[in-house]
Amino acid sequence: TELKISHIRPQGATIDNELKELATEIDQATGGDVTLKIFAASALGDYTTVQERISVGAIDMAVQPAATAASRRMQISSFPYIAENWAQAKAIYGPGGAINKAMKSLYAKQDIEMLAAYPVYFGGVALNTDAVSPGDPNVDKGIKVRVPGIKSFQLTADALGYISSPIPFSEAFTAVQTGVVDGVIGSGAEGYYASFRDVTKTYVPVNTHFEVWYMIINNGSMADLDAEDQAALRKAAADFEVRRWAKAESDQTANEQKLAEYGATIVELSDEQLAATAAKVRAEVWPQILKDVGADWGQKILDEINK
Amino acid sequence: MVEVALIAVAVLVILLTLGLPLPYCFGGGLMVMYYLGDVVMKGNMLWGFQQLGNPVLLAIPLFVLAGTIMSASGIAASLLNFVNIFVGHLRGGLGVVATISCALIGAISGSGLTGVAAIGPLLIPEMEKQGYPREYATALIANSSLLGLLIPPSVTMIVYGWVTDTSILACFLATLGPGLLIMTNFSVVNVWLARKFPLKLEERPKGEEFVAEVANRGFKATPALLMPVIILGGIYGGIMTPTEAAALAVIYAIPVGFLIYKGLDLKTFLFAGKEASTAVGAIMLMILFSMILSQIFVVESVPQALVEAIFSITDDKVVLLILINVLLFLVGMVVNDVTAIILIAPLLLPLMEALGISPIQFAAIMGVNTAMGGVTPPYASILYLGARIGKVPVTKVIKPAMLLIVTGYLPVVILTSFWTDLSMFLPTFFGY
Amino acid sequence: MNKFASYLLTGLICLVAGGQFVQVITRYVLEIPVMGLEETLLYPTMWLYMLGAVNASRENTHIRANVLEIFLKTKRQIVGLAIVGEVLSLIIGGWLTYWAWDFTKYSLRVWKESPTLYLPTFYVDVALITGMVLMMIYTAMHLVSHIRDLATDEEQ
Ligand code: NA
Numbered sequence: 001t002e003l004k005i006s007h008i009r010p011q012g013a014t015i016d017n018e019l020k021e022l023a024t025e026i027d028q029a030t031g032g033d034v035t036l037k038i039f040a041a042s043a044l045g046d047y048t049t050v051q052e053r054i055s056v057g058a059i060d061m062a063v064q065p066a067a068t069a070a071s072r073r074m075q076i077s078s079f080p081y082i083a084e085n086w087a088q089a090k091a092i093y094g095p096g097g098a099i100n101k102a103m104k105s106l107y108a109k110q111d112i113e114m115l116a117a118y119p120v121y122f123g124g125v126a127l128n129t130d131a132v133s134p135g136d137p138n139v140d141k142g143i144k145v146r147v148p149g150i151k152s153f154q155l156t157a158d159a160l161g162y163i164s165s166p167i168p169f170s171e172a173f174t175a176v177q178t179g180v181v182d183g184v185i186g187s188g189a190e191g192y193y194a195s196f197r198d199v200t201k202t203y204v205p206v207n208t209h210f211e212v213w214y215m216i217i218n219n220g221s222m223a224d225l226d227a228e229d230q231a232a233l234r235k236a237a238a239d240f241e242v243r244r245w246a247k248a249e250s251d252q253t254a255n256e257q258k259l260a261e262y263g264a265t266i267v268e269l270s271d272e273q274l275a276a277t278a279a280k281v282r283a284e285v286w287p288q289i290l291k292d293v294g295a296d297w298g299q300k301i302l303d304e305i306n307k
Numbered sequence: 308m309v310e311v312a313l314i315a316v317a318v319l320v321i322l323l324t325l326g327l328p329l330p331y332c333f334g335g336g337l338m339v340m341y342y343l344g345d346v347v348m349k350g351n352m353l354w355g356f357q358q359l360g361n362p363v364l365l366a367i368p369l370f371v372l373a374g375t376i377m378s379a380s381g382i383a384a385s386l387l388n389f390v391n392i393f394v395g396h397l398r399g400g401l402g403v404v405a406t407i408s409c410a411l412i413g414a415i416s417g418s419g420l421t422g423v424a425a426i427g428p429l430l431i432p433e434m435e436k437q438g439y440p441r442e443y444a445t446a447l448i449a450n451s452s453l454l455g456l457l458i459p460p461s462v463t464m465i466v467y468g469w470v471t472d473t474s475i476l477a478c479f480l481a482t483l484g485p486g487l488l489i490m491t492n493f494s495v496v497n498v499w500l501a502r503k504f505p506l507k508l509e510e511r512p513k514g515e516e517f518v519a520e521v522a523n524r525g526f527k528a529t530p531a532l533l534m535p536v537i538i539l540g541g542i543y544g545g546i547m548t549p550t551e552a553a554a555l556a557v558i559y560a561i562p563v564g565f566l567i568y569k570g571l572d573l574k575t576f577l578f579a580g581k582e583a584s585t586a587v588g589a590i591m592l593m594i595l596f597s598m599i600l601s602q603i604f605v606v607e608s609v610p611q612a613l614v615e616a617i618f619s620i621t622d623d624k625v626v627l628l629i630l631i632n633v634l635l636f637l638v639g640m641v642v643n644d645v646t647a648i649i650l651i652a653p654l655l656l657p658l659m660e661a662l663g664i665s666p667i668q669f670a671a672i673m674g675v676n677t678a679m680g681g682v683t684p685p686y687a688s689i690l691y692l693g694a695r696i697g698k699v700p701v702t703k704v705i706k707p708a709m710l711l712i713v714t715g716y717l718p719v720v721i722l723t724s725f726w727t728d729l730s731m732f733l734p735t736f737f738g739y
Numbered sequence: 740m741n742k743f744a745s746y747l748l749t750g751l752i753c754l755v756a757g758g759q760f761v762q763v764i765t766r767y768v769l770e771i772p773v774m775g776l777e778e779t780l781l782y783p784t785m786w787l788y789m790l791g792a793v794n795a796s797r798e799n800t801h802i803r804a805n806v807l808e809i810f811l812k813t814k815r816q817i818v819g820l821a822i823v824g825e826v827l828s829l830i831i832g833g834w835l836t837y838w839a840w841d842f843t844k845y846s847l848r849v850w851k852e853s854p855t856l857y858l859p860t861f862y863v864d865v866a867l868i869t870g871m872v873l874m875m876i877y878t879a880m881h882l883v884s885h886i887r888d889l890a891t892d893e894e895q
Pocket residue numbers: 413414415416417418454455456457458459460461
């Protein structure tokens with residue numbers, strides 16, 4: 001069986017190479033029964049469309065962010081400032097973690113099995129100008145930044161003291177280039193290096209959110225495999241996730257390094273500054289998003305995290 | 308599956324020939340893929356419909372409406388009246404104005420269709436009035452419109468830079484040289500062809516009379532002349548995105564047309580609104596089904612199969628470069644520009660590098676070829692849009708369009724492949 | 740009908756232009772961008788596209804490349820070709836409408852919401868099936884009128 005798997009980065013990107021490795025592994029583990037056909041660069045549509053196409057069984061698999069159109073609760077995955085460091089991130093988003101379990105059950109309602117979490121990076125702000133008090137969220141920076149059309153990012157940008165401007169991704173690069181906005185929020189060093197490095201003068205690793213993608217498969221595509229192949233696929237995905245957690249942090253450092261080598265200034269923030277920023281965003285943004293996802297449901301997950 | 312895809316394209320061509328509305332021609336191709344190729348159709352409408360929501364496409368209706376209002380209200384006429392003092396006595400002058408206007412609009416928009424959408428409703432009737440055949444005027448503007456993909460900014464180059472991990476600014480610079488050369492070609496060919504058109508040329512006034520006429524027409528044209536200033540200034544001044552500029556063009560044109568030029572009244576305004584919306588609806592429905600068809604080709608790896616077929620033929624550099632251009636031409640015939648780049652660029656790049664061609668030069672090769680793809684039938688979205696806006700049958704536009712493709716695009720396609728400096732001079736100059 | 744179409748389509752397209760314009764004003768002049776404007780504009784935009792296409796069917800001004808027509812001599816042949824064209828359009832269009840219906844059912848079942856204002860996107864999606872059905876009705880009407888043409892032609 002050939003499974004079509006989609007991801008959102010260009011060919012040769014880290015995720016692309018890792019999926020090629022995974023493909024080889026699955027091919028061997030199933031004795032050639034299951035092969036992966038990789039579609040890079042969102043060739044099958046952006047991640048929101050791909051998730052729906054997986055849900056109806058038109059595409060088999062993907063590794064990508066969670067799309068929130070069919071279930072607003074999936075915003076729990078991109079809640080700002082839930083994790084403060086990599087160890088916490090692994091405990092929350094990794095196997096058995098509170099958000100991991102929550103996402104698994106939300107995907108299940110869309111006829112999708114979540115096979116693995118794929119940690120990518122802590123997010124930051126990329127600016128085409130010099131940073132203004134980057135460590136103090138209480139200073140109005142007077143800098144317009146492009147935010148994706150996702151509520152939590154818009155609220156976070158405002159809480160950090162930036163002026164949020166919703167601009168579609170397809171127009172974002174030129175918007176920064178011509179100065180319609182002076183920066184971008186919603187991604188991290190890896191994403192900025194891939195799409196915005198020519199217009200990034202300053203990078204502020206303010207840990208806006210924890211970017212995590214999920215490896216997902218349509219329930220029908222999974223059911224079409226025999227029991228042995230199913231087990232082999234699940235095991236390969238679990239190993240894939242383990243390898244990823246081991247590598248993610250050093251990848252993030254490497255990507256910041258790449259931005260720096262390309263000419264960007266990387267702002268250093270102290271632990272106190274990060275903690276103050278986190279406190280402010282939690283106080284201002286969480287209540288609003290919590291209300292959106294259902295306060296009881298969301299609070300239960302936050303409580304489980306804080307235990 | 309490649310065989311089925313070829314049958315689908317054949318059916319598409321047959322249905323086109325029979326004269327079905329274009330959306331159904333692509334629908335016929337889809338039916339072939341579904342019934343003979345056994346592809347999954349579920350979820351494809353969802354995909355296509357969501358693609359239509361892309362904000363970049365939104366510039367189409369807005370620029371079409373702005374153009375229609377400008378031409379209905381007298382804004383366009385006063386602008387042309389002014390330009391005509393300088394070029395009206397020159398044979399072919401208005402055609403050159405059309406081409407250069409498309410290039411200028413291209414400099415504010417990232418897509419290949421803004422030129423025809425914005426300039427078409429304005430200049431096609433004017434050119435006809437001066438004696439150019441309507442189908443020729445339409446073909447010239449449709450062809451020139453694709454300069455929007457070669458004069459930066461450009462959606463295709465943004466996508467190319469992204470999928471091949473190349474600097475987007477370098478890609479922008481790489482297509483600029485070829486784009487200007489194509490613009491020159493069109494201008495020269497237009498002047499040459501214009502010898503044979505029965506043009507009514509203006510007498511150029513002399514001396515004081517000329518100055519007075521410049522002042523008079525210039526004054527009347529000022530509100531119209533401010534329009535490009537506002538649009539270009541807005542975009543390059545960092546105030547708005549090209550799509551928003553298209554909206555501003557509409558918002559500006561309405562009061563100017565109603566109050567200053569007075570050519571606009573409720574009746575003409577409603578007519579312009581309906582005309583623009585209908586043109587846009589027709590083109591969007593075609594885009595919807597053609598995108599679904601090319602998406603199915605992507606899922607079934609048809610483009611990859613074509614690439615493999617070509618490389619099984621030879622390893623001679625010159626022959627390969629020619630074959631790659633032929634391949635890009637063929638791909639451009641059946642899929643849209645951005646899809647072509649997502650599919651082909653990463654596949655061919657390693658082979659191009661093996662042939663000693665840099666990713667930046669390859670950006671220019673892809674750019675010129677995919678731009679040309681916009682006017683090569685059967686999938687010639689920009690040409691069809693032009694025919695719709697110019698209100699001429701597609702069959703009549705194809706002949707003059709082919710003439711312009713052969714004289715304007717083809718020489719530059721060949722030069723871009725074989726003369727490195729054409730695309731590499733600017734990027735090298737700026738240190739890429 | 741023509742007047743209704745003019746008002747409706749002009750209203751939709753002006754709404755879209757106005758929305759984009761508001762975006763510029765609020766971001767550049769007031770520096771407080773409106774959240775969710777982009778997703779709201781999707782409603783008039785998609786309805787504009789589909790109803791514009793329906794109007795093209797009504798006026799019979801869809802883009803066509805009728806190469807064959809050039810070679811036909813008599814009116815009878817031309818009407819005959821038009822009938823073949825409309826029948827094929829109905830078959831293909833009917834098939835596409837079926838899939839548009841499939842999409843509509845999906846959209847109704849899943850009941851998606853827009854990312855910031857949580858507006859139900861079903862009311863965007865339903866434009867597709869509405870447009871396809873109306874286009875099929877107009878196509879059928881054109882077919883009937885072509886057949887009438889042929890019939891009156893034979894009587895003469
Ligand atoms: Na351009």
